[in-house]
Amino acid sequence: MSAALSLPAEEALDSLPRVATARATSSHDLDALLARAEPVLLKGAIDHWPALAAAAQSPGSLNAYLKERDGGAPVPVMEAPPSSGGRFGYAADPREFTFTKRARPLGETLERIAYARANPGAGYLAIQMLSLDTHMPAFVRDNPMPLVPGAARPKLWLGGPVKTQIHNDRDHNLACVIAGHRRFVLFPPEQVANLYIGPLDNPPPLSLVDPEAPDFAAFPRFREALRAARVAHLAPGDALLMPRYWWHHVTSRDPYSAMVNYWWGGSPAGRPTSGAEHAIENPAVGMDDVGAKASDEIGERTRKARVRNRRKVKMSWVNVGPWQSCHRHGQTVDLGAVKILPCRGVRV
Numbered sequence: 001m002s003a004a005l006s007l008p009a010e011e012a013l014d015s016l017p018r019v020a021t022a023r024a025t026s027s028h029d030l031d032a033l034l035a036r037a038e039p040v041l042l043k044g045a046i047d048h049w050p051a052l053a054a055a056a057q058s059p060g061s062l063n064a065y066l067k068e069r070d071g072g073a074p075v076p077v078m079e080a081p082p083s084s085g086g087r088f089g090y091a092a093d094p095r096e097f098t099f100t101k102r103a104r105p106l107g108e109t110l111e112r113i114a115y116a117r118a119n120p121g122a123g124y125l126a127i128q129m130l131s132l133d134t135h136m137p138a139f140v141r142d143n144p145m146p147l148v149p150g151a152a153r154p155k156l157w158l159g160g161p162v163k164t165q166i167h168n169d170r171d172h173n174l175a176c177v178i179a180g181h182r183r184f185v186l187f188p189p190e191q192v193a194n195l196y197i198g199p200l201d202n203p204p205p206l207s208l209v210d211p212e213a214p215d216f217a218a219f220p221r222f223r224e225a226l227r228a229a230r231v232a233h234l235a236p237g238d239a240l241l242m243p244r245y246w247w248h249h250v251t252s253r254d255p256y257s258a259m260v261n262y263w264w265g266g267s268p269a270g271r272p273t274s275g276a277e278h279a280i281e282n283p284a285v286g287m288d289d290v291g292a293k294a295s296d297e298i299g300e301r302t303r304k305a306r307v308r309n310r311r312k313v314k315m316s317w318v319n320v321g322p323w324q325s326c327h328r329h330g331q332t333v334d335l336g337a338v339k340i341l342p343c344r345g346v347r348v
């Protein structure tokens with residue numbers, strides 16, 4: 001075992017090998033970096049943004065900057081209770097999440113985030129994936145990102161010290177930190193074999209393992225994932241370029257943080273383009289409806305909720321046995337950087 005893996009989990013994550021740092025001043029540079037199929041840290045990538053200058057003054061200044069540009073439509077707000085420790089992921093029962101999602105006005109949400117900052121018992125809140133095109137076009141105009149293709153549209157994340165559980169994106173991602181420090185723990189796509197991905201019909205599929213407190217007795221192969229993992233520590237102004245399918249766990253380490261990210265380059269119309277892609281995006285495809293009986297134990301709910309729960313139960317069973325990538329398209333495929341595991345056709 002490496003020295004890093006014998007440390008307490010938090011420190012072990014901090015001392016994982018770091019992703020490389022690079023410079024990109026044009027979309028060509030970014031394409032060249034993407035061709036490496038490795039995450040890359042771009043220091044100072046958004047140093048020119050007025051939003052960064054506002055955030056450097058204080059959380060209140062960035063809030064004011066955002067409110068001045070707010071179009072007034074409700075924003076997506078994720079909330080989790082104090083007992084979650086800020087962890088946005090599965091609850092103890094992986095059919096449930098620790099957080100809920102609502103749409104609320106920006107001003108009210110920023111006030112609640114500020115209240116939670118001053119009152120730790122108030123729980124955890126974060127605006128996540130707010131489309132800046134629709135909500136704050138003036139922000140988009142004044143804080144340009146020329147490195148990414150025009151089709152990549154900015155999304156805002158803003159909130160308290162929350163942690164986003166391990167998941168992956170089907171698109172390339174440029175994540176630009178405006179306020180606070182953020183840590184990304186990254187796992188190569190093929191580590192899907194060692195991450196114990198949970199219910200897959202409830203996107204995005206998340207890992208069942210909490211990397212900050214891993215239960216190695218329940219998830220022994222996670223040690224293997226950690227051996228392949230690396231870390232990126234982002235400060236305000238930095239951006240992380242993350243090729244698609246890289247698994248990531250994200251920790252906002254300050255009481256107030258903000259980030260804008262851009263996704264692009266996914267399959268056309270969001271659909272998998274090959275059996276191989278289908279396998280990595282839908283690892284549970286082809287499983288029997290083994291959960292149908294278990295769903296009866298869920299209790300008396302509406303018909304719709306029962307169907308939803310039944311599907312979730314079915315998918316969560318996938319994790320009981322060894323990983324299987326896909327019954328239908330099971331094959332070893334090297335899709336550029338994405339290596340698909342051979343299908344083992346496991347039934348539980």
Ligand SMILES: O=C(O)CCC(=O)C(=O)O
Nearest residue numbers: 157164169173175250261
């Ligand atoms: O910052 C976060 O909490 C999550 C960000 C994320 O998952 C992403 O950029 O894909």
